[in-house]
Amino acid sequence: MSLIRIKDATDPATWGPAIDEAVHAISRGDLVVFPTDTVYGIAADAFTPSAVQALLDAKGRGRQMPPPVLMPDARTLDGLATDVPDSARALAEAFWPGGLTLIVRAQPSLAWDLGETYGTVALRVPDHPVALALLRRTGPLAVSSANRTGRAAGRTVEEAYTQLGASVPIFLDGGEIPGGVASTIVDATGDVLRIVRPGAISLEALRAVAPVEDVAPDGAAPDDNAPDDTAPNDAAPNDAAPDVARPVPGDLDR
Template identity: 50%
Template sequence: MSFRFDCLDERERERGISRAAVSVSEGLLVVLPTDSAYGVGTDAFSHEGIALMAQARGRRQAPPVLVAHGRTLDGLATGFNSGVRDLADAFWPGGLTLLCKHQPTLTWDLGDGSGTVALRMPLHPVALRLLEKTGPMAVTSANRPGTEHAAVPLTYEEAWAALVTTADVYLDAGPMTRTELSTVVDGTDSSRPPRVLRVGAIGLDALRAVVPDLDTSAVEPAPDRDPEPHAEPDSDPDGDPETDPDGEPAGTDSEAAR
């Protein structure tokens, strides 16, 4: 049996977030709104929850991890330089996904064994309130790739059609307005400037205003060369850009919950 809570109603929203937090702590799945789509998530440290999420979506791919506070970056990631920290301070919460090496002491298994994690702080009050209660959550798009419900869900009804009772709690915040995918920046090499892997909600000019020596070679052709296809991250926090909740990378070169 699944529970739906109308998050447009203040009292029901708080009850729903509290119930969802309990479900997350038990390694169950919850559907929540992110910046522009509905995602399905669980405790990032729950092996059972991660396995259940992979089963629900019909594939095993490292999901992105959403956090409630910028300070969480230091607890989850390592080996990044001040440029990565500056970008997080400037653009979190919002459309920025940071690909980082994860702390080697963390007891999680996100699925790809790459030693990296895609981190993002979503700009949605319901998501942030839930994350404050649960801590880091692995979140990906609330759909089933390769099925009739493969489109990124913008409403509770679309998420329900894809997952039905697989999710324990649905936090219904009304229709989402799909926006650009998040910008993805690779911060795994502390000896080099942060490297842009995908340009999305945050443009290059805004990024350069914070980190002037930003590496944009993956998304901008050299002046004397013809344009080449953009490089994509290796793991996707949303899974594939077309099928994951904010379409971002989640492990190495792809993204996490949009």
């Protein structure tokens, strides 16, 4: 394995050049792999459709499984979403950064193409220093788990490289990710908040902040972000959306 494209990002005192290279790669429309609080993720500029398509191609998945979007902080929420319920804002304030993904209505004026989202977007603020250092420089990124569809998500940069090395120019090595539990996905686009995939944040913890209904009986959780979420395998048979109008992202969020 060539290590030329794997950049050390384990120490904030020395990771500056590695973050710089990753920022430049994103600005060129290239892909970057980096650690999140759950698993390694593969990222593209959310506002460059060709880069998002390259991400989907690298994973071997179609537009019907759009990636979630990771943000540097909760203040970005209103720039990307509209009609966000107060109850969803309360969850964001309580659990971001961390293992909560919110499906919300996307701002209709945004010039992006994440796939077949039906006017929604899945948003999360990850709780990992490398991820946040990168996102503060790039702004929102479309992120999915760093693995080929149907294979286990990488918990080390070497595992991610083995699967995606041919399609990604820059890998940020943040060490092994303890992770292993995907983010909890809450749909905030309907009349009530509803879990569509259980994960890192329990229903009890959510209900201590806002009224949230349990998983829809016909629905179940896809592995939305193998990089940051639940199961290490993002090709679960229920990757399909529980509701055609409000699809669950196919994988990143972990």
